[in-house]
Amino acid sequence: MSLLDHFSLGTGFQRHFRLAAALNPSERDHVYRIRHEVYCEELGFEPVRPDRREVDEYDRHSLHCLLRTSDAGRSLVGCNRLVLARPEAPDTPLPFERSCAATLDRRIIDPARLHRGSIAEVSRLAVRAGYRRRKGEQNRPFGLNLEDFGRKEQPRFPYIPISLYLGAVALAKREGIETLFVLTEPRLADHFGKLGVQITQIGGPVQHRGIRVPSMMDVDSIIRGLRFFVRPLWRVVNEEIDACYQHEAEAETVIAEC
Template sequence: MSLFDRFNLGAGFSKYFKIEAAATDAVRDEVYRVRHEVYCEELKFEPERPDRRETDAYDAHSLHCLLRGAQAPHPSVGCIRLVLPAPDALAAPLPFETTCAHTIDRRIIDPAKLDRTRIAEVSRLAVRAAYRRRKGEQNVAVALQDEDYEEVGRQPRFPYIPIGLYLGSVALAARNNVDTLFVLTEPRLASHFSKLGVEIKQIGGPVEHRGTRVPSMMDVQSIIKGLRFMVKPIWRVIHEQIEASAPPR
């Protein structure tokens, strides 16, 4: 019997974590501090900043999620952002369009020709070191492994943190009328996501960006409709929490 069949993943997520849209300056400040801790202080991907906040020009037109511990004092665990095209410069490239300018296969899809108001890029996924205890995670912002979907002895395991953050970004995308998500990530992400019922399509060749990464795309509504039956409870919990914490429409 698989982990999916034995456990309610929604209840499991709620027991340990809660997720929220970064709808206030205070929550966004927590996001930037998590990013600085992971990207600047631990992994040295970015230079350290005097104010200990990791930000860039894309944050001005991005949406953010913050994952916390479910129990008081609700410590920050990790974060993720959704980069939208700038409203006053829709044609300006998203980060992956610059990084992968020469590797995107435009016969598959040309992001420049899409309705730019309905696309976004998932990026800046970061998890604090205290929650990255598994083998192979020390030098990456977060990781997924094949064993995450199995049982180890009598103990089930499920990658609540990365999957929770990815689903949080999907909930934000759906809420903001985004149809297509792009992501620059490790080549094996597709095989991990397929276990959840999520189809992710590679749209270009690999690039060197903090390791080997490939540009990929996902359809937001197809993700929501295609989630495996036993994954739907965690999606419902995350969707409800994002809706409850996001600003009024």
């Protein structure tokens, strides 16, 4: 990637990928099948299901991102989800609140005391094996290392995980979410710092498919703080998410008129 391309991340992303909000049953089925392929068949994190769909209790109150290639084949690449508070029981803990119940530092923030409609959790990020490039990533659902950003002499950019995270931010912004929580590898904050995203660790590490730490991000601060070279990618991702909602609304209107 040239230095010029590095500063045109939106254009570079569109050459290779398309991001969508999985708003209908068919798109969500793709999400669940990617997750089954990665989490159940490849990594063994979850049991193999007869229908080859990895679904849990949180999915019925979650929003999902689905990443494809931009070529004619529109190959499936990866996915993630934004877990919202349960509408009928908003005080029900989010996944990380259960996993990290014993390690959360509630002096920093206590999710149970926040307005539940203003918080959400990013989880289930999964990238298919053919798009997890480096040796040693076979046992991880996705990869993000400092090496993904290249060197000063030859910069590059990890489009796949970053676009999926930005997709979750775009969904959160649409839903009026103020605070995002995420359970991640300890060094994610270092990697995201390169993009201008501040992640605050809010508790001690836990053993959850490897060592993970609970962290939080402020949605508005993420958008305001993005470094200038990331902003074109954010605009493209946000526009693609908006287009999905517009298309879905138009489709519903047509159905209603028939």
